[in-house]
Amino acid sequence: MNTPLVDINRISAVIQGQQVLSDISIQINTGGHWAVIGKSGSGKSVLLKAIAGKQGITAGSITNNFKPSADKHTAEPLTSQRVALIESRHHFKNFSNTSDFYYQQRYNSSDSEDAMTVEQYLSAILAHITEDHYWTLEKAVDRLRLTDLYQKQLIKLSNGETKRLRIAAALVKNPSLLLLDQPLTGLDVNSRQYFNTLLQEIADSGITIVMATSPHEIPDMIQTVAVLQDGKLVQTLNPAEIKAHEFEWASSVPDVDEAEIESLLSLTENPTFEWIIKMNNVNVRYGDIQVLHNVNWQVKQGERWALLGHNGAGKSTLLSLAYGDNPQAYANDIILFDKKRGTGESIWDIKRKCGFVSPELYQFFPMDNSCLQVIESGFYDTLGLFRMSEPSRAAIALRWMKVFNIEKYARHLLKNIPASAQRLCLLARALVKNPTLLILDEPCQGMDDQQQQLFKHLVDTICSKSNITLIYVTHYQHEIPNAVDHYIHLKKGEVAQVESISR
Structure with missing residues (x-):
């Protein structure tokens, strides 16, 4: 033997x-x-x-x-x-x-x-x-x-x-x-x-x-x-x-507490905008590498977009412009929330209106806060909680944890829980302040089928009960929420296709 x-x-x-x-x-x-x-x-x-x-x-x-x-x-x-x-x-x-x-x-x-x-x-x-x-x-x-x-x-x-x-x-x-x-x-x-x-x-x-x-x-x-x-x-x-x-985990469809979601969404009233994103002939270059080339994209409030493309197509760079992280926005014609970049608004003015999660955020997010602190930090757009916890906001964060079925991890350090639960914490962090724009870049990575179904149902419920604007990135067609009504396809840094779906 x-x-x-x-x-x-x-x-x-x-x-x-x-x-x-x-x-x-x-x-x-x-x-x-x-x-x-x-x-x-x-x-x-x-x-x-x-x-x-x-x-x-x-x-x-x-x-x-x-x-x-x-x-x-x-x-x-x-x-x-x-x-x-x-x-x-x-x-x-x-x-x-x-x-x-x-x-x-x-x-x-x-x-x-x-x-x-x-x-x-x-x-x-x-x-x-x-x-x-x-x-x-x-x-x-x-x-x-x-x-x-x-x-x-x-x-x-x-x-x-x-x-x-x-x-x-x-x-x-x-x-x-x-x-x-x-x-x-x-x-x-x-x-x-x-x-x-x-x-x-x-x-x-x-x-x-x-x-x-x-x-x-x-x-x-x-x-x-x-x-x-x-x-x-x-x-x-x-x-x-x-x-x-x-x-069992692949076949059962989890319930979503729609009444609780509606209650959480009612805690914040979002302002009204004509343009959430408006990009005109946007170019991004790093040295000799052209990452985005003459990109035109307009997103109105309440629209739900799927952003698709191969690895390295430029999706993350495009999102970095929308979320305010990329300084090359100032060299381009970009309007976010009805204001042209470079006319006095700060990166924090933009982030205040956004909920955001991405593989890169997951990779670099500090792991030494408790999960409840991580989610509460979404109110302040910081990577972790660097101030005293506010009881009313901690209570809202805990309510979102219950929606995601992860409340048992509230007092655990982020680094000590399963990777899928870590990602769910970051998703709850993106939602906790009821943002005007929700950017979800490959949000279901590492989740099992049941968690994916729960999250997809959750996003569809949020969209049905609010005027939230959604940008959703994935490589899996079955993950795209039913609420999505617009598609933009990137190929080698260029817009290959834009389409809308009548519902």
Whole structure:
């Protein structure tokens, strides 16, 4: 009998007094590729971290049988050498490797110069690798389609581009075991289809893969599917059985408290505007790279837009202009809330009227506030609460937590709750002040089917009971709320199509 690559024997784990893994046993054989599925908060991410040695266990054992590296100069532990874990949040540092990036750094040219380029980042990894492997730097860059991004700074990558870079960075290390937490999150349709082929090549190169994913996105090379529920391994299936299997979290449609939502919306009266957004021949350029080219876009109050386009099409840059973050707005003809940019309004005047959530905000949001404080900070448009909590506003924040079914996390630090619940906290933060404009950039990332249905129903309810203006970005057609009545498609920084739907 072959010795397993990783032998997980009855492990348990506790975080902040909560049991998150309980009595899990799995044998991962070389070339035996696993998918781990389950409801959000079921323990998928924690299990991957435990396998990678980044999460302590309170019972059981994890035995690795990796071959030592041929690089005798490395001081890394064997697990760090042979296991690559790609989590939902990246940990990029600035050029001097002394501090993390911050949210608005990508839009400020002087500060963004402190960020490595894709080439510098990958070359720095390769500098510590002396073995001759299948996944050379050239091959990883080619397969992950990074050639055109080679001179782009990390801070300016889109969410999907960042995902591809992190996978390439893992591959050039040629690990024995590749752990992927929701790897398709943030990838457009073509990239997701290509990723299936890429994973097969990774598997054929001798790397064993374990991935946390949705039951709807299990790649062809997966051989075994582990189903987690409340931190326990409840089923082991083969991929063919998944399609015919009904999972509770995928089939039940959650209720939305429409009366409570209407009550919360009534707490604030929004002003009236003719133009929420009006952009005339807008151009954005970073050095030699043209990100937006002659974009024209008009959004009137009460309209609900879906903003669509491939990874790197310019969607996030367009939103940064609408939300006031991008200083290149002053060099363009842009009207926000009936005022032309550059005529005296401040960035805070704009943000006061907006609720906003995006993958980039999630990546850079400080994690050391309680969840209730995070949501209350939405009243002040700050990344965390930097003042004494106001009881009346904290009460409203808690009411929104109950709408999202996350009130149990109110006193927990944001960093100590599941990634899906973290994202729901940021969504509640965007809604807490009943904004005039709600910008939702890939809001359902990391959510299970039930949470996605809840959120979609919630957005439709808000739209039906208010005059809120909505901009919604997604790579998944089924996530688009029914309330959406306008579409704008970007392609390589240009408006490819604008359409309206009569209802």
